[in-house]
Amino acid sequence: MDAQIQQKIDTWLNGDYDQQTKDEIIRLEKENPNDLVEAFYQNMEFGTGGLRGIMGVGTNRMNKYTVGMATQGFANYLNKTYPGTEIKVAVCHDCRNNSRFFAETVAHVFAANGVKVFLFDDLRPTPELSFAIRLLGCNGGVNVTASHNPKEYNGYKAYWNDGGQLVPPHDKNVIKEVEAIASVDDVKWSGNDENITIIGKEVDDAYIEMVKSLSVYPDVIAKQHDLKIVYTPIHGSGIKLVPRALETFGFTNVHIVKEQEKPDGNFPTVAYPNPEEPATMSIGLNYAKEIEADILLGTDPDADRVAIGIKNHKGEWVLMNGNQTAVLAHAYLIEARKAKGIAQPNDMVVKTIVTTNMIDDIAKANNVKCYNVLTGFKWIAEKIKEKEGKENYIIGGEESFGLMIGDKVRDKDSVSAVAILCEMAAYEKEKGNSLYDKLIDLYIQYGFYLEKLISITKKGMNGQEEIAKMMEGFRNEPPKELCGSKVAQLLDYELHVGKNLDTGETWKIDLPTSNVLQFILEDGSKISARPSGTEPKIKFYFSVKTTLKDRSEFDEKLEELEMKIKKIVEDLGV
DSSP states (O other): OOHHHHHHHHHHHHSSOOHHHHHHHHHHHHHOHHHHHHHHSSOOOOBTTEEEEEBSSSTTSBSHHHHHHHHHHHHHHHHHHSTTSOOEEEEEEOSSTTHHHHHHHHHHHHHHTTOEEEEESSOOOHHHHHHHHHHTTOSEEEEEOOTTSOTTEEEEEEEETTSSBOOTTHHHHHHHHHHTOOSGGGSOOSOOGGGEEEEOHHHHHHHHHHHHTTOSOHHHHHHSTTOOEEEEOTTSGGGGTHHHHHHHHTOOOEEEOGGGTSOOTTOTTOSSOOTTSTTTTHHHHHHHHHTTOSEEEEEOTTSOBEEEEEEOTTSOEEEOOHHHHHHHHHHHHHHHHHHHTOOOTTEEEEEETTSOTHHHHHHHHTTOEEEEEOSSHHHHHHHHHHHTTTSEEEEEEETTTEEEESSSOOSOOHHHHHHHHHHHHHHHHHTTOOHHHHHHHHHHHHOEEEEEEEEEEOOSTTHHHHHHHHHHHHHHSOOSEETTEEEEEEEETTTTEEEETTTOOEEEOOSOOOOOEEEEETTSOEEEEEEOSSSSEEEEEEEEEEOOOSGGGHHHHHHHHHHHHHHHHHHHTO
C-alpha cells in the first residue's frame, strides 16, 4: 500500500477516533483492502458547495469526523468575519441515512465554538433552510443532504447570510479554514449546548405564507380547485411541506404516491432518487395514468428539484425535461403578471448558461431583462443580491429541474415550484388547454427549441483525471463542424475568453471562473461541456432550434430536431 495512505490509516487507528470506526478499518483491511484505499487515498475535498461523498470511515468519506472538521473550519471563518458579535446559523437535514446524526454533529460543533444554532426538529426541504437563514437573521447555515445522489451518499451544503450557498470570496476563504484543520483534535466537539435552539412549526408557517404570496391567479384556482394532482416526494423531505403548500393554494384533489410517501434514506422503490430519471418517476406516472390525473409532480430527497408529467398532444403521458419545465414556468409568470397588470418595468429573470436560450427570447419579447449566470443557484442568488433595490426578480431556473420563484428563498425551491406549476395547469385548464398545448404554442410564438443532456460517469481515483483529459482535448482541439454546421465560436469560461474560430477574434467573458466550454454553431445550436461539481461526471448539454408555424407540423419538426441532436452527439464522439 502507498506509504501516505498507510500513514493516514495508522493515524485513524491510533488517534482519538471511536472504537467502532477503528473496528471498521480493521475489517476493511482484512476483507476489502481496495475499498480501504478508496476511503483514504485523498482527503474529502470541501468544494465551493461544501462536501458530498459516500458515507463510511476514512478521510475520503462522509462521517462524523469529516463533517466535524468541515464545521470547525466554517465556524472559524464565521468567528473571524464577525468578531465580537453574536453569530447565528440555521441547520437542516434531509431523509438520508445518518442525516440527523450529522446535523446534530454540526450543531454541537457550532455551539461549542460560541455560535447560536437554530436546528430544525426534523427533516425539512432545502429551500426552507435558505428561507430560515433570512427569516432569523442568520450569518450562515448548513444543510445535510446529498440531494439526488444514490443512497450511499450524503453531503454538506454551506450557506451565507443571504440564504444562498457560498460564493466568492467566502467560498474560497471557508475552504482555506477547513483545510487548516489538520486533525480531529482541532475540533471543538461539545460544550455550550445552551446555544442550540430547536425550531420547526413557526418557520414552516412563515414559509408557507411566503409561498402562498407567490400565487398570481388564486381566483382561477378557486374555479379549478379539483385539478387532479398526483405528487411523489420519492421518500424525501418534500412530504413535509408540498401537500400543505398545495392545500394553502386552494387545491383539494391531491393524491400522494403511497409507495414513496414515507421518508426513507434507503429509497426502497428506486435505484436512484433523482426525478430527472424516468425510472424514478415511473410509479408516479403509472398512478397518474390509473386515476386519469391532470398533472404529476415529483421532488428529490431534499425537495429542491421538481419533475412534472403531463399528457402530450396525443393523450400520452410524458415527462417534461428541465428546460421545458423552466420555459413553462418562466412564460407563465412573465405573461400572467403582465395580464394581471402587476408586471413592473424593472422585472428581471435569471437563468444559467447551459439552460435553453428560449427563456432569453421569451423575456426579450416581453421587455423583461434576462441575465445568464454560471451553473448553480448560488449564482442566481448572487445576481439577485447584486440587483437588489434596482431590479425586481421574478423567477430563475436551470435545466437540472430547478426553479426559484420570488426572492425570499435563495436556492432552488420545489415546494413553491410545485404550487406554481399546478396553478399554471389550472390556468390553462380554465382556458380549455393542456400544459402540453401551451408548450407547443410557446414554440410557435418564440421558436422551437429542443435540448438533451448526456452525462458520462467516471468513478474512482482515475475518474477525475479522465474527465480533465476530455476537457483538455476539447479545449485544445475544438471540433470544426457538427452535423454539417461550422463551429463558429468557442466560449471558454475557465480562461474567460470567447473566440471566433473563423476570424480568430477574441473577447473577454465577464463571469467568474468555471470549467465550462461552449461550442456555438453557425446555425445557432449550442453545445456545452462541464464537469459536475457534485458528482464524478462530465455533462454535455445539447440545444438546437427551428421554427414552428402551427401545431400540425409539431411531430415532423420534433423528429428533425431529435435527429439533429443525435448527429451532433455522434460527431462530437460522446
